[in-house]
Amino acid sequence: MFSYCTDPSSLEGLTWLSCYLTTGKHMGLYVSVVVVLVLLAITAPVALAFGFAGASAARSRIWPIAWLGKGYTSIVRGVPDIAFFLFFVIALDQGFEWLRHQVFCPDWEHPIRQGNDFVVCTAAKLPLSNAPQWVHETYGFFLAVLTFAIVFGAFAANVLFGAMRAVPRAQMETAEAYGMSERQAFWRVLVPQMWVYALPGLSNLWMILIKATPLLFLLGVEDIVYWARELGGTKNARFTDYPHGDWRMWYFMALMVFYLCFTRVSEIVLDRIMAKLTHGQATAAGEAQRKAAT
Amino acid sequence: MSCLETIADYSLRSIGIGERLLPREDFTLCQQFTLIGSGMLWNIYFGVLALCAGFFLAVSVAVGKASHIKAIRKPAEWFIFVFRGSPLFVQFFFAYFLFLSLKQSVPFFSPLTSAWLGALVVLFLNTAAYSGEIFYGALQSVPKGDLEAADAYGLTGWARFRRVTFPTMLRLAWPAYTNEAIFLFHATTLVFFSGFPTLKQQGDALYYASYFADKTFNPFVPYPILAFYFILLTLTVIAGFGLIxxxxxxxxxxxRRKKLKIRPQIIR
Amino acid sequence: MKHLLLGAAALAVTASMALAGGHSVVRMGTEGAYEPWNFINDAGEIDGFERELGDELCKRAELTCEWVKNDWDSIIPNLVSGNYDTIIAGMSITAERDEVIDFTQPYTPPDPSAYVALDAGLDVEGAVIAAQATTIQAGFIAEKGWTLIEFATPEETVAAVRNGEADAVLADKSFLDTVAGTDGLVMLDRMEAIGGGVGMGLRESDAELRAKFDAAITSMKEDGTLNALIAKWEVASQF
Known part of the structure; x- marks a missing residue:
């Protein structure tokens, strides 16, 4: 990175450190931090959408749909998320390839499962095996987002389901009295009002989501945990210009600090949003705000 | 080999009793069920002990956080913040490496680097922080009337805490605490997946599930079995906490008795 | 699934007209944590004996190759489910693995596994031995009934000996050569002859690609470049 970094063995102290922290390998670590942030930014709305769908399904009058919605939330909630991460990704990947295989290669005569091998025709491979590396990476990232969204969507569904029920019944009755159809009442009365009830649960969920990101490395995305382990391990002078001992403790301490800062900032921001949302609401907190102001 | 033999050989494998070698062929359903079930012993061990020990620390931390004395309140707040603000996964890694370096200077700490104690300590502190926050919230919502009534009866200090504040706090916190217990049991699966090494192939349910997934190249059998066991465990926890x-x-x-509802707002 | 972000360097080889069994690009899976076989260099790229060997093999077989990093414990499942096309990660050829995947001919002769410990007079049979999970060495210790302690990466197995978690580590001799002599670690005299040579792993349904790599390895053996490469990286004895 810096011009004086050509011979690290002659450097000392801070100059050495500045070179060490800017090697290509460390860039990998910094990129992975960005990847985690991007993943969070994409996963959160997708999980919310999953949650919304799940909660609406669970409220449905048609019992198979309600059953599906409830089953989705309770099964995902009952099982450790790590178990899902370990097998969802392979399952999703093979599922997609199987579907594409049915569409693109209807006249393929070999079996898809040849012993241990999972073989689909070349056109059905996801991504195509001649695709450039970044496509593979993006696809892996996409699978990770989807897995996270499915798991955290179940939690979000639970929160939203509770929030929908927390909206006073009278509000819905009034809407019906005004002649709104069920669908209209749902979208115009229930949904706008439920957020204030949902926010505490959702912000809690956001914190959990942040804290679940180290599990990314189970999904095959090279994340901060991977790099902290790789970079922190003892380095032998034969293979690197920056030999050092076992520094894994320090790398993981840095990770702890990173996460603590991240959750702290989130907490502050979410508190502000909550204060904004409760403003003028007929809830205890809204009442307290009103009293404090007068 | 009949299924009964398999159960005899492997049902206690995770704690080192029975057949020494893990199955290397067949990988029948029976083998998978038995061995993964055997691994559940570790999950239960970690969960139950951390929960029991953590309960007492959690109550102290909650009382500490509610204290008016800054010297008591601040450490409690920081304790909760550090353990709730960072991922358990990273805590495991960090703790393992920390214990390793502690061990090098003070040999007294050497058992801490094995999972049975080291991971237990981390889980204990972690659950204490989470439940501490739950209890603190409950402590804040103890009805004023209860405390005034206690005053009227002349109860003060420890007697007031033991007979009025504490039982009410517990009652209020119980649904959220049930949630915490469920999540703690789920979190035990992380033990052998992060820093702590597996000794003599004695691991938890997830360790054996991934062993089978690795050997059979088929994740569709062992992980659902694991899920099945955990749903069973979750139901047991809910039933047990419901009784309490x-x-x-x-x-x-x-x-006026409310049935225990697992409220979603307060998951960890 | 574990196609890992970053680190995979595309290799522009000769305009690849030859498509091996439908492979216009051959994806090479490796671990990147096993010096001197394969590791990540300071620039964050895959480097080592197998990087050089793989590049040369692809050139000779007229294939376009791309490198992919993957954790060791899921390296076979991900090959089988088609996330990359070859494993080139210091993997010993064993009967157990051969049932699941296919191997090319070995590109290093079978070498013994060695122990590294802090105490040269250690009796391994009563000791706690560290090994990387799902390696032939881990299987060997489990079979012998000695006390096995497993870690996910090779680096961690050595760290375990350094800090007293384990009494000794059992691994390929060439890997342990890189650490013996540092931090008071010594190599024991006792060696274990386990495993065949190291070969490249491929899916069983990929016979055509395997034939190409086999031919390339043969040609490298014949003109001595393979021996030169082995000598350069000190990974094994020579053919």
Whole structure:
């Protein structure tokens, strides 16, 4: 990175450190931090959408749909998320390839499962095996987002389901009295009002989501945990210009600090949003705000 | 080999009793069920002990955080913040490496680097922080009337805490605490997946599930088995905590007794 | 699934007209944590004996190759489910693995596994031995009934000996050569002859690609470049 970094063995102290922290390998670590942030930014709305769908399904009058919605939330909630991460990704990947295989290669005569091998025709491979590396990476990232969204969507569904029920019944009755159809009442009365009830649960969920990101490395995305382990391990002078001992403790301490800062900032921001949302609401907190102001 | 033999050989494999070698062929359903079930012993061990020990620390931390004395409040707040603000996964890694370096200077700490103790300590502190926050919230919502009534009866200090504040706090916190317990049990699966190494192939349910997934190249059997066991465990926890909840609320008239609801707002 | 972000360097080889069994690009899976076989260099790229060997093999077989990093414990499942096309990660050829995947001919002769410990007079049979999970060495210790302690990466197995978690580590001799002599670690005299040579792993349904790599390895053996490469990286004895 810096011009004086050509011979690290002659450097000392801070100059050495500045070179060490800017090697290509460390860039990998910094990129992975960005990847985690991007993943969070994409996963959160997708999980919310999953949650919304799940909660609406669970409220449905048609019992198979309600059953599906409830089953989705309770099964995902009952099982450790790590178990899902370990097998969802392979399952999703093979599922997609199987579907594409049915569409693109209807006249393929070999079996898809040849012993241990999972073989689909070349056109059905996801991504195509001649695709450039970044496509593979993006696809892996996409699978990770989807897995996270499915798991955290179940939690979000639970929160939203509770929030929908927390909206006073009278509000819905009034809407019906005004002649709104069920669908209209749902979208115009229930949904706008439920957020204030949902926010505490959702912000809690956001914190959990942040804290679940180290599990990314189970999904095959090279994340901060991977790099902290790789970079922190003892380095032998034969293979690197920056030999050092076992520094894994320090790398993981840095990770702890990173996460603590991240959750702290989130907490502050979410508190502000909550204060904004409760403003003028007929809830205890809204009442307290009103009293404090007068 | 019949299934009964398999159960005899492998049902206690995770704690080192029975057949030494893990199955290397067949990988029948029976083998998978037995061995993954055997691994559940570790999950239960970690969960139960961390929960029991953590309960007492959690109550102290909650009382500490509610204290008016800054010297007591600040450490409690920081304790909760550090353990709730960072991922358990990273805590495991960090703790393992920390214990390793502690061990090098003070040999007294050497058992801490094995999972049975080191991971237990991390889980204990972690659950204490989470439940501490739950209890603190409950402590804040103890009805004023209860405390005034206690004053009227001349109860003060420890007697007031033990007979009025604490039982009410527990009652209020119980649904959220049930959630915490469920999540703690789920979190035990991380033990052998992060820093802590597996000794003599004695691991938890997830360790054996991934062993089978690795050997059979088929994740569709062992992980659902693992899920099945955990759903069973979750139901047991809910039932057990429900019983305690009934006892906590036994003085209330039937109509006012609320059934234990697993409220989603307060998951960790 | 574990196609890992970053680190995979595309290799522009000769305009690849030859498509091996439908492979216009051959994806090479490796671990990147096993010096001197394969590791990540300071620039964050895959480097080592197998990087050089793989590049040369692809050139000779007229294939376009791309490198992919993957954790060791899921390296076979991900090959089988088609996330990359070859494993080139210091993997010994064993009967157990051969049932699941296919191997090319070995590109290093079978070498013994060695122990590294802090105490040269250690009796391994009563000791706690560290090994990387799902390696032939881990299987060997489990089979012998000695006390096995497993870690996910090779680096961690050595760290375990350094800090007293384990009494000794059992691994390929060439890997342990890189650490013996540092931090008071010594190599024991006792060696274990386990495993065949190291070969490249491929899916069983990929016979055509395997034939190409086999031919390339043969040609490298014949003109001595393979021996030169082995000598350069000190990974094994020579053919």
């Amino acid at each position: 909840n009934r006892r906590l609320n036994r003085h209330l008239p039937h109509t």
